[in-house]
Amino acid sequence: MALRPVLQFPDPRLKRRSLAVAEITDEIRELAQDMIDVMYDEPGIGLAAPQVGEAIRLVVMDMDWTDEEGEKSPRVIVNPEILEREGSITWSEGCLSVPDFQSEVERAERVRVRYTDLDGNEFTEECEELRAVCFQHEVDHLDGVLFIDRISRLKRSLYAKRRKKMLKLEEEEGGAQSGAV
Numbered sequence: 001m002a003l004r005p006v007l008q009f010p011d012p013r014l015k016r017r018s019l020a021v022a023e024i025t026d027e028i029r030e031l032a033q034d035m036i037d038v039m040y041d042e043p044g045i046g047l048a049a050p051q052v053g054e055a056i057r058l059v060v061m062d063m064d065w066t067d068e069e070g071e072k073s074p075r076v077i078v079n080p081e082i083l084e085r086e087g088s089i090t091w092s093e094g095c096l097s098v099p100d101f102q103s104e105v106e107r108a109e110r111v112r113v114r115y116t117d118l119d120g121n122e123f124t125e126e127c128e129e130l131r132a133v134c135f136q137h138e139v140d141h142l143d144g145v146l147f148i149d150r151i152s153r154l155k156r157s158l159y160a161k162r163r164k165k166m167l168k169l170e171e172e173e174g175g176a177q178s179g180a181v
């Protein structure tokens with residue numbers, strides 16, 4: 001089956017605030033599996049439901065796996081909440097929904113998070129550094145916030161302009177291709 005496409009900036013669906021998952025249904029389980037497949041295919045270390053067009057508070061993550069090596073151990077995170085934030089850290093971030101761009105973002109260095117899994121078990125955990133950054137990045141997605149909303153206005157507008165040009169080029173190429181068929 002075809003993988004779900006990842007929505008990309010400036011798709012307005014990425015700006016929506018997502019709703020809590022009220023009940024774990026078969027549809028939610030299927031969506032989580034679809035998201036895991038997309039995450040490994042891209043590849044990425046995390047993916048939030050709004051990135052595949054579903055405005056619900058569901059995230060998948062696997063920070064121990066890379067394209068090259070490592071065991072896959074995907075985690076499905078339902079209704080994550082950040083309970084506490086501490087310290088600050090600057091990390092170079094990228095996002096599957098923000099093509100061809102990376103930038104340093106300042107976030108909390110340590111966070112305490114609460115979420116449930118697909119069986120309804122509740123977890124509270126403390127995480128730091130990459131894990132903390134990833135949690136904050138993904139929860140941002142659920143609130144309609146992209147990492148480029150957390151960089152300077154100048155950097156963001158330069159990227160937005162470049163992205164516009166990229167899209168125009170893609171459109172022109174697409175047009176030429178369809179014209180040739």
Ligand code: NI
Pocket residue numbers: 094095096097137141
């Ligand atoms: Ni992202």
